[in-house]
Amino acid sequence: MVAMKGEGKSGKSVVVTVSDDALEKIDSVAKKLAAKGLKVTQVMPLTGVITGSISGKGFGELESIPGVASVEDDLKVQI
């Protein structure tokens, strides 16, 4: 897992990847993530990635949702 980043006002940004077998129902995975407290920003069906923000304590619960392959802190990149 990527080193934790500071938490902003709206929680920290996370990147969720969806497993291959759940790709076609990514919208329902996103709904389940939202029900566990993820404020969903984007649902991307081709890459199978969902982004959003969440308060620190809800982070671990997201990984147990069926169809979720990984949950990581959004990584900062640069040129």
Added chain:
Amino acid sequence: MARSRKKQALKVISSNAPPGDAGPPQSGDGEVTGRFVVIFKDDAMKSESESRRFLANTAGLSNVVVASDADDSAVSSDELASSDAVVFGNLGIAVISAEEAAVQSLALSASDADSPILVIEPEYRAYALNENAGLSPDYLRGFRDAVGHLYDQQRGSNGTAEMLEPLATFTDTPQLTWGLQATRTHTSRFGGKGIRLAVLDTGFDLRHPDFKGRPIVSRSFIAGEKVQDGNSHGTHCAGTACGPKTPATGVRRYGVAHSASLFVGKVLSNQGSGSTGGIVAGIEWALRKKCHIVSMSLGANINQKVQQYEVPIRRALARGTLIVAAAGNNANRAAGNFGFVGPPANADAAFAVGATDPAGGLPNFTARSSVVTGVGGKVNIAAPGVRVFSSVPQIHNVHGFMNGTSMATPHVAGIAALWAEATGETGARLWARLDQSAKPLAAPGVDVGAGLVQAPQ
């Protein structure tokens, strides 16, 4: 026990082949030891003692060593020499040192369909290919290269011969950047026509005079910032990937895929930073636009794998979109620090690009393959990344020089577009094409991968 055995004197029969087809075992060029290896069928022998009984009953072998009798299951060559056979229960094999008559008995048994023996083969002598065994890999490689060189000389200057010539030092001319010359882009018949290439970076100067009249599809994924490049990096990278064949401003040619369709995704802010959310959104957008190639001159300086790039980039490649990514500039070679390939270039499915200088050497900053992040940690290929001339926004003087694996990456993306046009290949096949056609460099493979990227002619 005295032994006299003739090499290949024995007719060995495999039970899974008709007797008529079962000729003597072929030793090829291998050196045989004189012993034979009996391979039992899977699960034919329940225990080593069962194997021992079988060898005694079938071939009259009394002096059979069982591997588990020996210390730590390792059998010394002394034991092999002094026994009739050694049974390796875990492997389901026995090595037979007995007289030829005994081996003949086993061979006869093997011809029976009910026999527990799968096959009997001569034992070959094996050599470790390490430095201590005489013929080291380096020696063999040198030998191979020398023979290859002689072969190429015999063939004349066509074919692969010129690949072995030392790389010349290139310089910019009034017509061409050194990078286009070194990659043989300037003599390519192709311009990337019909190929869609996305550059995900700090945006683009949409009013740049060299791109006047060129259709560009663009979108910003940075909140509160337009596509218009307030940095320079994005305009420079897009210029290298897709700049015109004859720049309207009269400067030398600097762009590779002059006829490709350019897609610009702004995923880095004008300050030059971004986050996965925006970058994956850019990849998703490129996939939706059916881009064949995505160029990403960006990265994070962590020597670890992250799923947030691993997964989407794998899916992109599976859909036929090749993602070309900068290996990174985190080395300081002069200080003995070779750096590492970080995300997103360390994703297994990302084509990671290192930088070379005009002499085919390594600039101080170019990152080396990582040995801790698996397959994806490799530098796959190299391209010009020093003193690279390209477009920059008009407010920053229209053109300029930059250094970095960021500059090498769009060379590869652009040349990938030329290959895609030339061959019709995309995705993993395009990857293989770039790899296969790269020009070997004297620099280590951990730094330059397959070598210097080359354009199709």
